[in-house]
Amino acid sequence: MDSPRKMRGISKGVSFSSVQDPRFKTNRISVNLITSLNKETATINALIPQVLRKGFRGCEDFTELNQRLQALYGAYLDADVQKRGDHQILSFSITVISDRFALHGEPISAQAAEILCDLTLHPLEEEGGFRPQYVELEKTALIDTIEAEINDKHSYSVNSLIREMCGGEPYGVPRYGFRDRVGEITPSAALAQYRELLRTARIELFFVGSGDPEPVCQVFEEAFQSVERDCGDSTFSRSHPHPLREGEIRRKTERMAVTQSKLVLGFSTGIPADAENVPAVRMMSAVFGGGGIPASKLFLNLRERLSLCYYCSARYDIYKGLVIVSCGVEHQNAKRAEEEILVQLRELQEGNISDREHQSALLSLKNAYATIYENDASVENFYLGQLLTGQDLSPEQERKKLDALTREELVQAARTLRYDTVYLLTGKEEEAHE
Numbered sequence: 005m006d007s008p009r010k011m012r013g014i015s016k017g018v019s020f021s022s023v024q025d026p027r028f029k030t031n032r033i034s035v036n037l038i039t040s041l042n043k044e045t046a047t048i049n050a051l052i053p054q055v056l057r058k059g060f061r062g063c064e065d066f067t068e069l070n071q072r073l074q075a076l077y078g079a080y081l082d083a084d085v086q087k088r089g090d091h092q093i094l095s096f097s098i099t100v101i102s103d104r105f106a107l108h109g110e111p112i113s114a115q116a117a118e119i120l121c122d123l124t125l126h127p128l129e130e131e132g133g134f135r136p137q138y139v140e141l142e143k144t145a146l147i148d149t150i151e152a153e154i155n156d157k158h159s160y161s162v163n164s165l166i167r168e169m170c171g172g173e174p175y176g177v178p179r180y181g182f183r184d185r186v187g188e189i190t191p192s193a194a195l196a197q198y199r200e201l202l203r204t205a206r207i208e209l210f211f212v213g214s215g216d217p218e219p220v221c222q223v224f225e226e227a228f229q230s231v232e233r234d235c236g237d238s239t240f241s242r243s244h245p246h247p248l249r250e251g252e253i254r255r256k257t258e259r260m261a262v263t264q265s266k267l268v269l270g271f272s273t274g275i276p277a278d279a280e281n282v283p284a285v286r287m288m289s290a291v292f293g294g295g296g297i298p299a300s301k302l303f304l305n306l307r308e309r310l311s312l313c314y315y316c317s318a319r320y321d322i323y324k325g326l327v328i329v330s331c332g333v334e335h336q337n338a339k340r341a342e343e344e345i346l347v348q349l350r351e352l353q354e355g356n357i358s359d360r361e362h363q364s365a366l367l368s369l370k371n372a373y374a375t376i377y378e379n380d381a382s383v384e385n386f387y388l389g390q391l392l393t394g395q396d397l398s399p400e401q402e403r404k405k406l407d408a409l410t411r412e413e414l415v416q417a418a419r420t421l422r423y424d425t426v427y428l429l430t431g432k433e434e435e436a437h438e
Contacts, residue, residue: 247272276325
């Protein structure tokens with residue numbers, strides 16, 4: 005079946021995508037500004053969505069904005085910053101009930117789209133900048149968000165591996181930027197940066213739900229007619245895969261007051277996101293150590309057979325062509341765990357894949373695709389990923405690709421892996437990982 009996503013350009017570098025499904029009782033409408041990750045702008049970009057969601061011209065504070073949302077049958081507004089490959093994405097979304105449930109036939113979705121347009125195109129300004137009190141409030145919140153990363157040691161260790169492995173690439177820049185740069189942000193600088201984003205960023209507008217997307221698209225078309233755009237053509241550069249590197253493995257050990265060490269291994273494939281063998285790499289990664297798959301090689305051998313770790317899983321980053329293995333271990337087991345992970349990779353590369361391992365990975369991945377349509381946010385997330393990788397496939401089409409894979413294709417995918425970097429987070433009193 006063809007992809008259910010319908011897409012059309014409405015302005016220079018601005019596209020509107022819609023996915024209709026009668027099973028949904030809500031409509032999700034969103035604006036996504038896609039820009040390159042850059043250490044000079046990542047921090048200020050991360051601040052902007054939360055400042056914007058405080059209000060807009062004609063709606064002077066969040067209390068009034070919340071009243072407008074409540075009038076739309078309790079519409080939900082969200083703002084976020086994402087990191088996908090070499091891109092940083094500023095997102096604004098409103099979820100509302102479908103128009104067919106309105107008591108008096110109100111055009112709820114079009115009204116929600118108008119609020120999104122006002123938020124993104126008509127922000128509150130004072131003396132040439134964003135409202136100072138909102139900027140200061142969100143600067144404090146952003147510092148808290150950046151500092152909170154360290155409290156989740158699993159995420160912290162994975163992100164530390166990425167920063168070490170991809171330090172010279174945009175992907176090495178943290179999602180929310182840098183704590184020591186937050187204090188430099190001024191209301192005028194934040195507004196100037198946002199105006200630059202509106203002018204140059206790729207803008208993807210989405211409608212996901214059971215209603216008619218046309219009234220929403222018309223609202224966006226009219227609103228963006230007056231926006232000055234200078235973003236080249238309607239495409240944007242995709243993320244570059246992490247380059248294959250020769251030489252010794254990079255090693256980084258960090259010490260903190262932790263009771264459980266975190267070991268993270270980074271492998272590069274050099275495979276771009278739109279390559280034909282991407283499904284094979286995805287399946288191979290699941291056989292290797294897909295999260296939540298009890299029949300994966302890492303789970304069966306490191307956790308169950310050898311009891312070397314509390315957890316051990318592998319994930320595939322399609323945007324950068326990386327396979328990242330992470331595990332929680334006792335410090336004295338870290339070296340042996342690393343060795344065993346490499347043993348299991350060699351097993352894959354030599355074609356030693358059991359029927360149980362293969363079928364368990366296949367079932368897990370197919371189930372993940374099948375659950376995409378369980379909520380509108382995951383549908384948008386899937387199709388935004390398709391846009392960023394230059395694809396136009398449905399979840400069902402992706403599932404069929406998995407069914408067609410041979411064992412030999414999985415083996416060839418495993419042989420593309422190059423061991424690049426290892427990161428160990430361990431206790432202050434432990435010896436360094438050799």
